[in-house]
Amino acid sequence: xxxxxxxxxxxxxxxxxxxxxxxxxxxxxxxxxxxxxxxxxxxxxxxxxxxxxxxxxxxxxxxxxxxxxxxxxxxxxxxxxxxxxxxxxxxxxxxxxxxxxxxxxxxxxxxxxxxxxxxxxxxxxxxxxxxxxxxxxxxxxxxxxxxxxxxxxxxxxxxxxxxxxxxxxxxxxxxxxxxxxxxxxxxxxxxxxxxxxxxxxxxxxxxxxxxxxxxxxxxxxxxxxxxxxxxxxxxxxxxxxxxxxxxxxxxxxxxxxxxxxxxxxxxxxxxxxxxxxxxxxxxxxxxxxxxxxxxxxxxxxxxxxxxxxxxxxxxxxxxxxxxxx
Amino acid sequence: xxxxxxxxxxxxxxxxxxxxxxxxxxxxxxxxxxxxxxxxxxxxxxxxxxxxxxxxxxxxxxxxxxxxxxxxxxxxxxxxxxxxxxxxxxxxxxxxxxxxxxxxxxxxxxxxxxxxxxxxxxxxxxxxxxxxxxxxxxxxxxxxxxxxxxxxxxxxxxxxxxxxxxxxxxxxxxxxxxxxxxxxxxxxxxxxxxxxxxxxxxxxxxxxxxxxxxxxxxxxxxxxxxxxxxxxxxxxxxxxxxxxx
Ligand SMILES: Cc1cc2nc3c(=O)[nH]c(=O)nc-3n(C[C@H](O)[C@H](O)[C@H](O)COP(=O)(O)OP(=O)(O)OC[C@H]3O[C@@H](n4cnc5c(N)ncnc54)[C@H](O)[C@@H]3O)c2cc1C
Numbered sequence: 001x002x003x004x005x006x007x008x009x010x011x012x013x014x015x016x017x018x019x020x021x022x023x024x025x026x027x028x029x030x031x032x033x034x035x036x037x038x039x040x041x042x043x044x045x046x047x048x049x050x051x052x053x054x055x056x057x058x059x060x061x062x063x064x065x066x067x068x069x070x071x072x073x074x075x076x077x078x079x080x081x082x083x084x085x086x087x088x089x090x091x092x093x094x095x096x097x098x099x100x101x102x103x104x105x106x107x108x109x110x111x112x113x114x115x116x117x118x119x120x121x122x123x124x125x126x127x128x129x130x131x132x133x134x135x136x137x138x139x140x141x142x143x144x145x146x147x148x149x150x151x152x153x154x155x156x157x158x159x160x161x162x163x164x165x166x167x168x169x170x171x172x173x174x175x176x177x178x179x180x181x182x183x184x185x186x187x188x189x190x191x192x193x194x195x196x197x198x199x200x201x202x203x204x205x206x207x208x209x210x211x212x213x214x215x216x217x218x219x220x221x222x223x224x225x226x227x228x229x230x231x232x233x234x235x236x237x238x239x240x241x242x243x244x245x246x247x248x249x250x251x252x253x254x255x256x257x258x259x260x261x262x263x264x265x266x267x268x269x270x271x272x273x274x275x276x277x278x279x280x281x282x283x284x285x286x287x288x289x290x291x292x293x294x295x296x297x298x299x300x301x302x303x304x305x306x307x308x309x310x311x312x313x314x315x316x317x318x319x320x321x322x323x324x325x
Numbered sequence: 326x327x328x329x330x331x332x333x334x335x336x337x338x339x340x341x342x343x344x345x346x347x348x349x350x351x352x353x354x355x356x357x358x359x360x361x362x363x364x365x366x367x368x369x370x371x372x373x374x375x376x377x378x379x380x381x382x383x384x385x386x387x388x389x390x391x392x393x394x395x396x397x398x399x400x401x402x403x404x405x406x407x408x409x410x411x412x413x414x415x416x417x418x419x420x421x422x423x424x425x426x427x428x429x430x431x432x433x434x435x436x437x438x439x440x441x442x443x444x445x446x447x448x449x450x451x452x453x454x455x456x457x458x459x460x461x462x463x464x465x466x467x468x469x470x471x472x473x474x475x476x477x478x479x480x481x482x483x484x485x486x487x488x489x490x491x492x493x494x495x496x497x498x499x500x501x502x503x504x505x506x507x508x509x510x511x512x513x514x515x516x517x518x519x520x521x522x523x524x525x526x527x528x529x530x531x532x533x534x535x536x537x538x539x540x541x542x543x544x545x546x547x548x549x550x551x552x553x554x555x556x557x558x559x560x561x562x563x564x565x566x567x568x569x570x
Contacts, residue, residue: 010483010484015483070487071482073452073462073463073464074461077452077456097483098464098465098481098482098483099482099483101448101449101452101464101465102452102462102463102464102465103452104449104452105417105421105448105449105450105451105452105453105456106452106453106455106456106462108418108449108453109418109421109452109453109456109457110456113533114416114418114533114534115417115418115447115449115453115534116447116534117446117447117448117449118446118447130537134446135444135445135446135539136336136340136342136443136444136445136446137443137446138542139342139541139542140342140344140539140540140541140542141539141540141541141542142445142536142538142539142540143536143537143538143539143540144416144534144535144536144537145534145535145536145537146533146534147532147533147534147535148533148534184460184461184491184492185461185463185489185490185491186489186490186491187487187488187489188477188487188488188489188490189487189488190482190485190486190487190488191485191486191487191488192484192485193484193485198483198484200483200484201483201484203569204569204570228570246467246501246502247481249501252338252443253338253362253363253443253501254501256446260569261563261567261569261570271338271339271341272338272339275338275443278542279542281569282563282567282569283545284559284563285548295548296545296548297545298545298548299545299546299548299549299567300548300549300550300551300559300562300563300567301548301549301550301551302550302551302552302553302556302559303550303553304553304556305553308553308556309553309556310556312556312557313556313557313559313560315557316556316557316558316559316560316561317560317570319560320560320564320570
């Protein structure tokens with residue numbers, strides 16, 4: 001038996017969410033006295049893939065193939081399911097990123113495995129196999145019991161630690177063994193946001209609402225984001241009015257995020273907005289209305305005009321950055 | 326073109342979530358149910374495609390009779406006909422298996438779902454269903470064009486976007502920008518009454534997970550207020566006290 005983890009890479013590197021997933025799988029393997037097998041698919045150097053042993057992988061399977069250099073759901077799912085069978089995996093762990101979300105259900109269907117996504121706990125195996133997940137867009141938690149022999153868990157990024165847990169390197173490098181029929185979608189073009197912190201991966205997010213009056217005032221969001229190495233986000237009406245792109249829209253019908261710090265400027269805190277951000281560890285609210293509902297969900301607040309307080313905050317953040325540069 | 330749109334019946338986005346029966350059941354008392362917002366976008370795009378290119382749009386829901394108002398609304402918006410598979414939607418796997426067992430003999434060219442349902446947020450039906458039907462799936466699409474049996478889509482990926490194509494049949498899940506949701510008009514509402522809503526008995530499928538309990542997040546402690554004239558102190562607090570920057 002083993003615990004298998006999908007070690008997702010971006011252009012040959014592992015993101016923090018991948019290391020979290022490997023560390024999670026290693027912890028589950030330890031608690032169930034089995035081994036953790038990390039599977040990397042794409043064009044990752046063996047020396048790079050070896051790093052996964054630092055986070056607790058007992059074995060690393062490095063599948064290398066030029067055609068898999070960027071993520072493609074179909075063949076990736078097939079490879080992962082095949083290796084799961086070879087390694088007799090009882091649990092398959094993926095991070096709940098876009099790639100993770102598209103691969104997890106496919107793997108589950110191939111292996112007839114029960115699947116839970118948005119997992120925020122380690123499994124409790126004292127009586128059955130229980131995990132906790134978020135439901136209702138973060139408004140509640142549910143405890144789910146999975147009853148199939150094989151289980152797929154898609155864990156929420158920025159929830160588990162990446163504690164180092166050194167294991168002896170044991171790496172197997174293989175080809176994919178796929179044929180052309182396994183590639184049933186064709187990638188035409190990939191555009192990545194460059195020079196900006198990706199919202200879903202950011203530890204700090206600065207977000208603006210309708211209170212900022214117009215797109216010309218977004219320098220207040222962007223300058224603070226720059227000083228704090230943060231990603232930028234917005235409320236739904238802001239993207240509906242095209243002040244900002246839809247890719248920044250957070251909330252129940254937008255992106256759900258879980259950063260360490262969510263900094264909301266001129267956002268009222270409607271229930272649909274809160275649903276997408278309330279799992280953030282620390283929430284700061286800047287709003288001129290003391291009755292704004294967002295203050296009830298906040299850890300730090302300033303009742304004030306954003307146009308007056310933000311310049312002071314940006315100044316202080318720049319100073320902090322300079323001190324630590 | 327024959328399109329299937331999977332719709333789920335979910336609590337309105339303003340719903341205050343509470344539970345009953347010792348926190349084992351979602352409390353539906355006084356809750357307004359709606360078509361899942363992402364599914365509405367999928368439906369709108371399906372209608373745009375068939376209006377241009379001809380074809381039919383069937384909506385399918387796995388649910389009990391309490392889903393019927395949402396299904397009727399989908400018909401009022403413009404769907405050709407509707408299927409309700411009569412079963413409590415236990416989890417994504419169960420729902421996908423039910424839809425697969427219905428769809429496998431229907432030869433749909435395209436099946437659309439929402440990116441996720443806003444109640445259980447699993448986001449799995451698209452991928453599970455495709456795999457069960459043995460056809461490709463594409464998650465989180467923001468655009469979809471169909472020409473000569475080939476779908477060309479833009480999808481969100483981690484940190485960017487990808488343009489890709491696939492041969493039909495295909496399952497894809499809708500994201501925010503796929504289409505504008507449609508509001509039913511009077512004619513639609515009238516004609517929905519006579520459009521077919523067929524109830525199909527559920528396939529005998531074993532469930533493979535069970536939700537055993539719910540919990541609400543702990544209420545936040547009080548919010549620490551900083552006077553606007555000392556706004557710069559906020560940065561110091563976030564650095565030294567909260568330690569998040
Ligand atoms: C089906 C549905 C789904 C939805 N999904 C989402 C979602 O996913 N995400 C989302 O965000 N919303 C969503 N909404 C919309 C949501 O209900 C709110 O309308 C929206 O979040 C409000 O955005 P806002 O806070 O930016 O604007 P407003 O509610 O207009 O709030 C602006 C705030 O700025 C403050 N302000 C004004 N001027 C200043 C100033 N000079 N300085 C400081 N503060 C100032 C005001 O006091 C006010 O609190 C959804 C709604 C529906 C019906």
